Amino acid sequence: MTVKQRAPISLKNVGVCYNMRLSRKRGLRKAIAKGARLDAQGKFWALRGITLEVQEGEILGVVGANGAGKSTLLATLAGILTPDAGSIAVYGSIATLLQLGAGFDDELNAEENILLVGAFLGIPGSVMKKKIPAILEFADIGDFSRSEVRTYSSGMRARLGFAVATAVNPDVLLVDEVLSTGDATFREKARRRILGLMKHARAVVYVTHDLESAKEICNRAIEMEDGKIIADGPARKIITAYERKMRTRGGPHASAASPKRTQSTPLRRRARKG
Amino acid sequence: MASSSHRLTVGRPALGPVGTIRETIKSVVQRRRLLLYLTIARVRKDGGNTIIGNFWLILDPALQLVIYYFLVGIVFNRPQPDFPLFLFAAILPWRWFTTALSSATESIRARNKVMRQIAFPQIVLPLSAIAASGTGFLFGLIPLFSLYLAYTDRLTIWVTALPLVAAVQVLWTLPFAILLSAISVFVRDIGNFLRHALRLLFYVSPALFSYERIEGILGPNPPAHLLLDLNPMAHILTAYRNILYEGRAADWGVLLIVALASIPFTIVSIYLFRRMAPSFVKVL
Numbered sequence: 121m122t123v124k125q126r127a128p129i130s131l132k133n134v135g136v137c138y139n140m141r142l143s144r145k146r147g148l149r150k151a152i153a154k155g156a157r158l159d160a161q162g163k164f165w166a167l168r169g170i171t172l173e174v175q176e177g178e179i180l181g182v183v184g185a186n187g188a189g190k191s192t193l194l195a196t197l198a199g200i201l202t203p204d205a206g207s208i209a210v211y212g213s214i215a216t217l218l219q220l221g222a223g224f225d226d227e228l229n230a231e232e233n234i235l236l237v238g239a240f241l242g243i244p245g246s247v248m249k250k251k252i253p254a255i256l257e258f259a260d261i262g263d264f265s266r267s268e269v270r271t272y273s274s275g276m277r278a279r280l281g282f283a284v285a286t287a288v289n290p291d292v293l294l295v296d297e298v299l300s301t302g303d304a305t306f307r308e309k310a311r312r313r314i315l316g317l318m319k320h321a322r323a324v325v326y327v328t329h330d331l332e333s334a335k336e337i338c339n340r341a342i343e344m345e346d347g348k349i350i351a352d353g354p355a356r357k358i359i360t361a362y363e364r365k366m367r368t369r370g371g372p373h374a375s376a377a378s379p380k381r382t383q384s385t386p387l388r389r390r391a392r393k394g
Numbered sequence: 395m396a397s398s399s400h401r402l403t404v405g406r407p408a409l410g411p412v413g414t415i416r417e418t419i420k421s422v423v424q425r426r427r428l429l430l431y432l433t434i435a436r437v438r439k440d441g442g443n444t445i446i447g448n449f450w451l452i453l454d455p456a457l458q459l460v461i462y463y464f465l466v467g468i469v470f471n472r473p474q475p476d477f478p479l480f481l482f483a484a485i486l487p488w489r490w491f492t493t494a495l496s497s498a499t500e501s502i503r504a505r506n507k508v509m510r511q512i513a514f515p516q517i518v519l520p521l522s523a524i525a526a527s528g529t530g531f532l533f534g535l536i537p538l539f540s541l542y543l544a545y546t547d548r549l550t551i552w553v554t555a556l557p558l559v560a561a562v563q564v565l566w567t568l569p570f571a572i573l574l575s576a577i578s579v580f581v582r583d584i585g586n587f588l589r590h591a592l593r594l595l596f597y598v599s600p601a602l603f604s605y606e607r608i609e610g611i612l613g614p615n616p617p618a619h620l621l622l623d624l625n626p627m628a629h630i631l632t633a634y635r636n637i638l639y640e641g642r643a644a645d646w647g648v649l650l651i652v653a654l655a656s657i658p659f660t661i662v663s664i665y666l667f668r669r670m671a672p673s674f675v676k677v678l
Contacts, residue, residue, distance in 0.1 A: 138676050139673070139676070195510070195675070198512075198513055199513035200509070200510060200511070200512070200513045200675055201672075201675055201676065202672040214513075216511065216512065218510075218511045219507075219510070219511050222507050222508045222510070222511035222512065223507075223508040223511065223512055225431075225432075225435040225439075226439075227435050227438040227439045228431070228434070228435050228438070232431065232434070232435075235427070235431055236428070236431040236432070236435065237512075239425060239427040239428035239430075239431050240428055240508060240512045240514050241512060241514075242424065242425065242514065245427045
């Protein structure tokens with residue numbers, strides 16, 4: 121096998137498009153009203169012409185304004201979204217730290233949820249079963265491990281979600297801003313765990329608005345705008361240039377021209393803070 | 395320490411229809427644990443938050459029997475001999491069919507959060523809906539077999555053929571459940587429509603009445619009769635009634651044809667599901 125020689129992640133001319141005619145069709149009347157505003161094809165390209173290779177040992181930071189396509193890129197790498205153009209290959213086991221606690225079922229207790237999420241991820245049950253004690257200890261949910269997840273506080277949920285998602289060492293790690301989990305102690309513990317995973321992984325893609333930490337952690341960075349990669353190089357150089365650009369522009373409004381998607385509003389608000 | 399490699403490539407599977415179906419079946423077999431946990435979660439949800447909990451799995455079909463007994467046996471005054479058993483032999487599997495389809499229809503939309511976070515074969519979602527309602531069917535067998543205490547002479551060796559008939563029913567539930575789950579992502583109205591369609595199908599199926607009686611009503615009307623002949627559930631329910639109520643062999647020839655006829659439908663439904671699946675996350 122020549123697995124070792126291949127780049128863990130390689131994308132060739134990848135495009136992902138949303139057919140606005142299909143999505144969010146909440147009612148016939150709305151669909152007609154919306155359809156009138158779209159172009160002939162009714163398509164919105166969230167990613168376009170992305171060609172990228174992430175080499176062994178690279179920790180790639182992804183920066184850019186909201187709506188630039190960062191999260192879409194991660195979802196595509198994770199296999200959640202299938203590209204509508206181009207080709208993509210990700211070799212090895214993949215772990216995604218996108219949103220914590222996704223996949224939990226309210227009616228199951230902590231142990232069962234660990235097995236459920238493990239099954240969603242495709243991790244063999246025998247492997248997951250061995251990890252249960254370590255996960256419960258890391259999540260620090262104490263006596264609640266036997267009660268259903270619906271009785272958990274949001275903090276406990278997030279801690280358990282984090283512990284499950286980071287339980288196995290992946291070859292390819294995809295991270296989307298999850299360091300803000302729980303209280304200060306847990307955040308520190310989580311940060312250490314993520315850094316540990318990053319060290320072990322063959323390739324990491326890290327999406328963040330925390331530019332300072334990205335400068336520290338990453339050894340390469342790309343800047344995205346309107347679904348395209350507009351800069352690629354050493355992390356420090358790219359991120360510093362991006363910071364300078366944002367300051368002169370007075371805020372990340374680069375995506376204002378692209379068609380609105382429902383989730384873009386809260387994200388944009390979050391970006392202004394950072 | 396390192397987990398085994400779960401997936402080598404991500405991306406559009408450049409497979410033909412045959413490859414797509416083979417890959418889908420393989421992925422479901424690989425994720426059989428996921429299927430199991432999802433089924434457990436769903437069964438628990440149905441019984442959850444109630445005082446008697448999963449006892450409803452037994453009580454629910456029993457109460458339904460009482461209502462139909464009252465409606466058909468007393469209001470319409472059309473009882474058959476040993477009427478409760480006659481009714482239950484058909485109502486119970488029908489219940490499985492309808493709950494499977496209606497929960498399969500919701501299954502993908504209900505899990506939209508995890509679909510946005512983790513890549514997994516989404517087809518396990520409608521499959522777990524079938525399995526969970528199948529669990530309800532199994533628990534419903536408890537009141538069904540309790541009825542044999544009153545009608546001991548109806549209990550024959552043919553009861554052991556139950557798994558066979560149930561298997562044919564699963565074969566026919568599959569294509570509908572798979573297709574409905576996918577279509578309802580794009581057209582949410584399908585769930586509302588389904589309720590009425592299932593009601594209609596219920597009345598043209600030999601559930602409340604015998605096959606002969608339905609045939610007698612629809613007989614003079616050829617298109618309606620065709621509807622009865624083409625309805626796989628009509629044959630399946632009759633088979634259930636043969637083995638559970640009449641205590642004789644089902645028409646195995648007909649049942650075999652019904653079973654074989656489901657296969658092309660299932661194959662097409664899996665293929666269509668896979669064609670629609672890449673759009674789920676974008677549309678939800």
